[in-house]
Amino acid sequence: MRREIERLTYVEDDPDIRAIVEIAFTQIGGFNIDTCASGAEAVARTAAFAPDLIILDVMMPSMDGIETLKQLRKIPELRATPIIFMTAKAMTHEIEFYRSLGAVDVISKPFDPLTLPERVREIWQQAQEHKGQDSP
């Protein structure tokens, strides 16, 4: 089993947030990242990129994060890929709702982009541990 996260798909419509997160993930986190500006872009090319983890902004025009998750889950190669939601709507009941859809965790906006790679690493590790516990 791979021990460290390497490849990450990040889907965010806001260009400034997308840019700062891309800097943080690549330059600070050392991840290989594919950034998508829309859910449609993510659905079209995420399977080919084969990420270890996908991060989806919830509020996006046209196809929001929830619909994007549903579409990504229809792609056989992405059925088990951990997904994190990123949202400014992170009340307890909203977080529970996102988890019920299959998200491994939720990151609230605003967030500190410089510590984001560490946070994502932790979430991914926890997801791997849960996966290991669930396996026979």
Next chain:
Amino acid sequence: MTVREQIRALLQRHCTTIKAQVEEVEAALSGVVTSEDHQAASIRVAQGLTHQIKGTSGSMGYRETSAAAATLDQTLKALLTDTGSISPAQLQHALDLLRDLQRHARNASPEASSLYSADLPRLEK
């Protein structure tokens, strides 16, 4: 370009974004002032924008701008859940909060962001 230079260039761009977004909020709220018929629709637009500013500016290191946007966001949300028309006092309160947000937007500079001088090496792997 170093990581710090990339961040500072992005902050420069984001200052322009903040100002433009706050102008959009002002335009939406001016619709509330001029037309009672479209109050809810105008407030919904303004609330969506302030919600976006809260998340974006905070993540770009502008905590005070984010806090000002969050306060206006909550106020506009409460107006949307209230039944009936908006009272002059409620509208004035929202406009006062907009002035505060505008002040933060005017003062936005790359140096004002917590990311401008953030300690980067401790995080580099």
